[in-house]
Amino acid sequence: MEHEFHRIKRLPPYVFAEVNAMKAAARAAGEDIIDFGMGNPDSPTPKHIVDKLVETVQNPKTHGYSVSRGIKGLRKANAEYYERRFGVKVDPETETCVTLGSKEGLANLASAITTPGDVILVPNPSYPIHHFGFMIAGASVRNIPAYPGEGMLEALKRAVQHSLPKPSAIVINYPSNPTACVCDVAFYEEIVDFCRANGIWILSDLAYAEIFFDDNPPPSILQVKNAWDIAVEFTSMSKTYSMAGWRIGYATGNKELIGALTRIKSYLDYGAFTPVQVAAAAALNGPQDCVDEIRALYKKRRDVLIEGLAAAGWDIPSPPATMFAWAPIPEKFKHLGSLEFSKLLLKEAQVAVAPGVGFGEHGEGYVRIGLVENVHRIRQAVRNIKTFMRTHNAGETL
Incomplete structure (x- = not known):
């Protein structure tokens, strides 16, 4: 059948x-x-990270269920990374959550905040989970340009004017997969101002924060003060530390969005294997050469x-x-x-x-x-x- x-x-x-x-x-x-x-x-994966994994896995106490939102030491390490890299303070208890890679975090947050029929704005072209995470959750996806600039801002205005219901969330991704385009803080400020004024959540994918080739490191949308009212950002260990198969990432930002993601994850998983999380903390806290x-x-x-x-x-x-x-x-x-x-x-x-x-x-x-x-x-x-x-x-x- x-x-x-x-x-x-x-x-x-x-x-x-x-x-x-x-x-x-x-x-x-x-x-x-x-x-x-x-x-x-x-x-x-760099040797000191692998060594920490091997050391931790020798302790049988680490072999049980972990914590779906991530162990405290890893959430604290991610908060310290954000302060060191972007100059923003993060509460490790309420403003960040460990994910099984950024892909899982995006999909589960889409499920947590989406009502069937919601309109979600997604760049085209973009990484497939940006579209399909929301489609699986029952949303209607409306495409916007992938490149930062006036074209994207005009598309946002048209979407608010002509979509029924009004868009409830937008996905942005800089540096972009697949286009590799980047944006600056000034562009983030424009996006945040528009979305705050129109009640639109922002999901920012910053998986390539550390893979850049000039003297201007990619910024975080959370460097915009008002972004904390409406935005969450996803980062990942996969490319930064060559840890793709380890499946460790983070969602950081607005407390309400982090709370929604944390709650839905509590029903779906027990978090990554604890030794993997301990090794990930060692990666963030250790030498960055x-x-x-x-x-x-x-x-x-x-x-x-x-x-x-x-x-x-x-x-x-x-x-x-x-x-x-x-x-x-x-x-x-x-x-x-x-x-x-x-x-x-x-x-x-x-x-x-x-x-x-x-x-x-x-x-x-x-x-x-x-x-x-x-x-x-x-x-x-x-x-x-x-x-x-x-x-x-x-x-x-x-």
Whole structure:
């Protein structure tokens, strides 16, 4: 007997599935695929963090249920990080909550604050959970531009004027996955002023706070004083410390939103394994030179990729932050669309990328390239792509 479950019906087919299937088949056939498709850090977690995990797990007292909102020491470490990094004070008891990665936190907060039929504003293109966390919760999602500026502000005004019911929340994400665009505190101030005046909650995704490549570290929306009335921010250990599989992140900000998330999580999980949380606290409290090293690693990879592809005839804007390049499809291949171009690149150049349409309809015309292979492999990918481009520029029809 087959059923069509309502929440599952609202989820579209997984756009990346075709590329992933082709990638698996190619590897099974013995092909050497260079995989830029998934944002999965390839560097090991720094040794002092792993050592703390090993030390803590030796104590059998840490093997029982943990705390769904996070152990006190880790909440305190996150509060201290916010004061050190952004100059804002956080109450570790009421204004921050540990999550199983920022993705889980976003989805569970969406469930906690959403009434079916609510209108939620989400950038397009954006990381899929920004859309689908709210769709699973029964909301109607209205797209707004992903790039900060007047276009986004005008879209907010139109959404308030023309949406029924009026939007109840907005998701923002800077530095952005997938576009890598950034914003400044002045833009956050405009967003906060508008949303406070219109009773709209703000959910800010700051997962890439520490992966930046110039002299201007990405700000937090919580640096805007009035943001604490309406905003919560999600951060993550995944990219900053190469701890993606550890599943540790944080929600920080407005007490009412943190309270809602904490309450719903108390019904759903017992928190991350305690030794993982202890090691995460050691990461935040310990030496930060490992973060500088991780940042420098991605910067070097970025430069090799962008410079190499430019020489191959594929001009891509150099991302100011994140571990991704948001690459416009070369003119000759634009008619294919991002999915078919990604499949062609995989087939002929043995390079896997993420089709832009997987991040929303306005991601069409782009692919996302993850900086998740070492420099040697990136140079190999550039050579493969250069041959691919030369072959097609020589007159081969598509």
